[in-house]
Amino acid sequence: MAVELLQSRWHAVRAGGGSAALNRRLYECIRDCIMDGSLPVGGRLPASRDLAAGLGLSRNTVTFAYDQLRAEGYLRAVVGSGTFVTDVIPETPLHAMRSRPMPAAQRGARLSARGKAAVAYARAAPRQWGAFMPGVPDVTLFPHRKLGRIIARLRRQAGPELLSYAPGGGHGVLQRSLAQYLRQARSVVCEPEQIIVTEGVHQAIDLIVRLLADVGDTAWVEEPGYWGIRSVLAINGIVPQPVLVDNEGMRLPAPGRKPPRLAFVTPSHQYPLGPVMSMARRLGLLARAGQSGTWIVEDDYDSEFRFNGQPVPSLQGMAPDGRVIYVGTFSKTLYPGLRTAYMVVPRALADTFKTAQSEFYRGGHLLSQLALAEFIDQGYYASHIRRMRQVYAGRRNFLLDQIRRWLGLEWVHEYDTGAGLHLVLRLPEGCDDHAVEQAAFEHNVLVRALSRYYIGPRRQSGLLMGFASVPEAEMLRCFQILLGVLRGAMAPSRAAR
Numbered sequence: 389m390a391v392e393l394l395q396s397r398w399h400a401v402r403a404g405g406g407s408a409a410l411n412r413r414l415y416e417c418i419r420d421c422i423m424d425g426s427l428p429v430g431g432r433l434p435a436s437r438d439l440a441a442g443l444g445l446s447r448n449t450v451t452f453a454y455d456q457l458r459a460e461g462y463l464r465a466v467v468g469s470g471t472f473v474t475d476v477i478p479e480t481p482l483h484a485m486r487s488r489p490m491p492a493a494q495r496g497a498r499l500s501a502r503g504k505a506a507v508a509y510a511r512a513a514p515r516q517w518g519a520f521m522p523g524v525p526d527v528t529l530f531p532h533r534k535l536g537r538i539i540a541r542l543r544r545q546a547g548p549e550l551l552s553y554a555p556g557g558g559h560g561v562l563q564r565s566l567a568q569y570l571r572q573a574r575s576v577v578c579e580p581e582q583i584i585v586t587e588g589v590h591q592a593i594d595l596i597v598r599l600l601a602d603v604g605d606t607a608w609v610e611e612p613g614y615w616g617i618r619s620v621l622a623i624n625g626i627v628p629q630p631v632l633v634d635n636e637g638m639r640l641p642a643p644g645r646k647p648p649r650l651a652f653v654t655p656s657h658q659y660p661l662g663p664v665m666s667m668a669r670r671l672g673l674l675a676r677a678g679q680s681g682t683w684i685v686e687d688d689y690d691s692e693f694r695f696n697g698q699p700v701p702s703l704q705g706m707a708p709d710g711r712v713i714y715v716g717t718f719s720k721t722l723y724p725g726l727r728t729a730y731m732v733v734p735r736a737l738a739d740t741f742k743t744a745q746s747e748f749y750r751g752g753h754l755l756s757q758l759a760l761a762e763f764i765d766q767g768y769y770a771s772h773i774r775r776m777r778q779v780y781a782g783r784r785n786f787l788l789d790q791i792r793r794w795l796g797l798e799w800v801h802e803y804d805t806g807a808g809l810h811l812v813l814r815l816p817e818g819c820d821d822h823a824v825e826q827a828a829f830e831h832n833v834l835v836r837a838l839s840r841y842y843i844g845p846r847r848q849s850g851l852l853m854g855f856a857s858v859p860e861a862e863m864l865r866c867f868q869i870l871l872g873v874l875r876g877a878m879a880p881s882r883a884a885r
């Protein structure tokens with residue numbers, strides 16, 4: 389009886405999405421059942437093993453929820469008889485606001501179609517820091533003092549205009565510094581007027597999609613590819629068309645009846661698998677875009693970190709007056725919480741983008757943009773990147789050594805090109821990467837399942853492993869935990885040798 393009740397409530401919780409850890413969500417689900425009386429006072433809860441089987445969860449997840457509820461006084465354990473709802477429910481739950489039972493009228497709140505699409509596509513990880521969270525730079529090594537000193541001085545001097553809204557695509561000084569940096573470091577051909585500073589890549593993409601595509605239009609996205617782009621497309625009613633990636637990047641589909649409005653690519657370092665887009669594919673994509681009026685969006689999110697040879701030049705630089713919008717971010721080179729990214733738009737569109745940006749988001753942060761410009765102009769940006777490149781190269785090699793020693797280098801995805809902040813471990817066919825991700829999460833090891841990054845049904849099983857933010861000692865410890873999880877997930881003969 390209680391198992392069935394909890395199954396149906398848990399089903400609703402899972403369908404509603406949410407980013408909290410499973411054990412936390414289960415704890416809240418059971419607590420809500422107690423608070424609204426569905427689980428009556430004195431009622432007996434299923435044994436943790438039975439509930440775990442009934443809900444398709446690990447026993448650890450259920451045990452965590454039970455332990456927490458016992459600690460907070462909702463449940464009591466009777467040795468030899470089981471776990472029961474206590475007679476006296478805590479009057480003031482620890483988290484008073486969150487613990488109140490949900491009013492029935494709010495439970496079925498109807499979301500808009502856009503809202504539903506956004507929730508259905510949600511992929512952001514519940515935790516963003518820890519081994520081996522992919523895509524995360526080592527924020528502890530950022531020279532906060534240097535940037536802090538610049539900010540403090542600017543704060544003392546700040547005139548009113550620095551504290552106001554930011555029309556015009558961002559602070560002119562940062563636009564100038566970025567244009568120079570992008571010309572030199574990324575071979576982007578641009579003038580400062582073409583630069584739009586945004587609060588992250590998501591905002592840049594949102595602006596592009598809203599201005600250049602209509603509801604029902606299609607967009608090519610890499611398969612597998614960055615989930616964040618798909619979320620923005622879903623919210624805006626654009627239909628993503630997954631296009632498979634191989635060792636030369638996106639495989640251009642045969643020309644169709646209706647070309648896409650937009651094509652999203654990561655040519656310098658395909659996300660998440662890692663190949664560099666070949667020259668033939670670059671030229672092919674540029675030619676197709678020219679013929680069909682498709683806008684190419686080049687997401688150049690982490691190309692500063694290439695560990696062998698020179699950085700790969702941008703696609704935009706190959707067709708400066710073509711149909712490429714270049715997008716870059718400080719999230720990987722500095723830190724993600726800065727929420728600062730930028731795009732280079734074709735000259736003919738620059739004013740429109742600035743007007744729309746101001747109308748949609750009413751941006752600000754001029755003071756921190758000016759501080760960033762100084763940080764770049766004084767050479768701190770370039771030297772931080774140089775230093776981090778060395779640190780990340782060392783950590784990547786260390787992780788590769790672990791993989792070589794315990795699994796074999798054939799486990800590293802064959803498209804890896806020695807760049808970025810993560811690598812992809814391929815799992816043997818039939819190994820459920822979601823289950824591995826979840827089991828590792830329960831041991832505080834954060835890997836992401838490769839299958840999450842696909843739209844279509846053909847999915848490779850694998851794990852994204854970030855190495856940039858993980859010092860060697862921590863890597864050693866967490867890699868052993870992950871090995872244990874992998875051994876548990878596979879037939880013994882296929883696990884670590």
Ligand SMILES: Cc1ncc(COP(=O)(O)O)c(C=O)c1O
Pocket residue numbers: 523587588589590591614616654659687689716717718719724728729
């Ligand atoms: C491919 C790719 N593009 C863009 C981003 C996000 O950039 P931002 O933090 O500026 O939104 C990420 C973040 O992980 C990414 O992996």
